[in-house]
């Protein structure tokens with residue numbers, strides 16, 4: 193291993209994780225170990241095929257420096273500590289294992305910086321609690337990256353990220369910022385990507401929620417792409433815009449000054465010819481678990497706690513919780529039976 197390269201572990205190598213692995217390795221300043229799960233066998237056998245608008249349309253059989261089936265245990269395997277762990281699983285705190293449980297064996301206290309490249313709010317809280325001496329870094333990503341089948345990635349929207357430190361009381365602000373800036377430097381080693389430092393993590397996360405809390409959630413319930421939602425007009429007028437306005441009000445009540453023009457811009461942000469289905473809709477269609485709590489539940493709770501009325505988002509939250517329960521039952525992690533504490537028994 194080149195001693196000057198950062199050691200990066202990627203946990204959750206699907207769409208976003210694979211594109212991160214590729215950017216980090218090919219930038220030349222990082223050596224990547226990537227953890228694969230259901231796609232492990234396919235990637236071990238044939239590597240990864242990538243069709244990328246930024247890195248090339250015909251990347252075949254690519255592999256990062258090391259691939260793993262499970263998260264390494266740094267102490268038991270006597271490994272050199274990782275400088276960064278990049279987490280690109282879907283973040284689903286309502287279904288164990290949690291992100292903190294998943295990555296714990298690979299974290300070296302006081303050394304490893306943990307980068308959460310995941311949508312949603314309050315995702316850092318359990319990590320700050322579990323890893324009080326490690327920098328926790330936020331990446332808000334606008335990439336379009338999808339694993340169409342195991343090891344086959346379509347990257348069709350530019351890799352744009354805003355990266356900054358979450359507050360961790362056990363880590364000095366200077367050390368946290370330095371870790372975030374180093375991550376930007378190794379990720380965007382060529383300087384060609386729109387991957388930049390932004391210290392206002394709270395603003396960046398609420399701003400992204402204007403899209404995700406509205407379009408992702410409504411798309412997941414309706415199984416509709418964002419173009420068809422806009423063509424319907426009703427879906428925008430009765431669901432998407434009202435949720436966006438609720439998110440803007442909740443953000444403002446929490447000290448984040450989102451401006452009045454944001455909803456109208458975000459409604460029209462997707463190109464009119466892509467017929468794009470947000471990630472939560474893709475998960476709903478695959479019967480996968482959805483990121484309901486981080487993208488819908490947390491902003492709803494934050495807004496309502498400040499007295500903001502959020503009736504549209506609350507309704508959609510209830511619908512999504514019902515769909516998630518159906519997915520849980522189908523996957524055998526929930527059984528339809530009465531419990532004594534159920535008020536509707």
Ligand SMILES: NC(=O)C1=CN([C@@H]2O[C@H](COP(=O)(O)OP(=O)(O)OC[C@H]3O[C@@H](n4cnc5c(N)ncnc54)[C@H](OP(=O)(O)O)[C@@H]3O)[C@@H](O)[C@H]2O)C=CC1
Nearest residue numbers: 204205206207208229230280281282310311333335336337
């Ligand atoms: N895709 C996109 O374009 C964008 C996504 N995001 C956000 O980025 C994050 C990642 O999304 P995305 O890349 O689409 O997700 P994907 O579903 O494509 O990839 C997630 C990967 O994590 C793996 N995984 C889940 N749990 C574990 C675990 N316990 N151990 C090891 N691997 C695990 C999954 O494996 P398996 O397949 O076996 O479940 C899968 O390979 C999400 O928070 C999403 O909201 C943000 C912007 C754009």
Ligand SMILES: CC(C)(CO)C(=O)C(=O)O
Nearest residue numbers: 333334335336470471472
């Ligand atoms: C819209 C997108 C792809 C990023 O901009 C996203 O965040 C999602 O689908 O969850």
